[in-house]
Amino acid sequence: MAIPNADQIKLYHDMCLIRRFEEGVAEAYAESFIGGFTHLYTGQEAVAAGSISALNHDDYVNATYRDHAHALARGSDPGRLMAELYGRTSGVCKGKGGSMHFYDDEYYILGGYGIVGGNLPLAAGLGLSVQMKDEDRVVMAFFGDGASNNGVFHESLNMAKLWNLPVIFLCENNFYGIATDVRISSSFNEIYKKAQGYGMPGHVVNGMDVL
DSSP, rough: OOOHHHHHHHHHHHHHHHHHHHHHHHHHHHHTOOOOOOOOOOHHHHHHHHHTTTTTTEEEEEEEEEEOHHHHHOOOHHHHHHHTTOOTTTTTTTTTTTTOOOGGGGGGGGGOOOSSTTTTHHHHHHHHHHTTTOOOOOEEEEEGGGGGHHHHHHHHHHHHHHTTEEEEEEEEEEEEEEEEEEGGGOOOOOOOGGGGGTOOOOOOOTTTTOO
């Protein structure tokens, strides 16, 4: 049996942290300690942990409304994140953002967004900023399978390729847009292939395998 290296141990730690954090959130939400609404990341831990581990420390992370895991994998303080959910001033957004709007510029996690696909044009804008400043950075923009049917998805990919922006569009395909099966909401279910329509490469990976 191979002994895991430090990077693999870190990945395992991050996935366990995300799972335990979300279990705590679920319990607190059920007991009405958390206001508003929250979307859990349970079962998708490997996606955030694995992809974000490949970034440099100053690359941008642009998340969806299911953003707890992205902030944790990026290195944000779990205590400050939980405080945000509880609406406390010690939270990352002083308790004003809540579950869907984590923002921590210290770790270049530039928010979750409550509108499906609403973060994608902002990711393109970040990429344009990086390009104009001639910085050695990338933007990793997360989105779900449901967002791939939105107009802003297509507009953002088109603009990103047209201007060759340094943006990685990462689809977290859990096969459901809230409660709607992707097979009855999208005429083309191999979402990674939608990138080909804009002349950019698309790849499918196993989101259950962090390596």
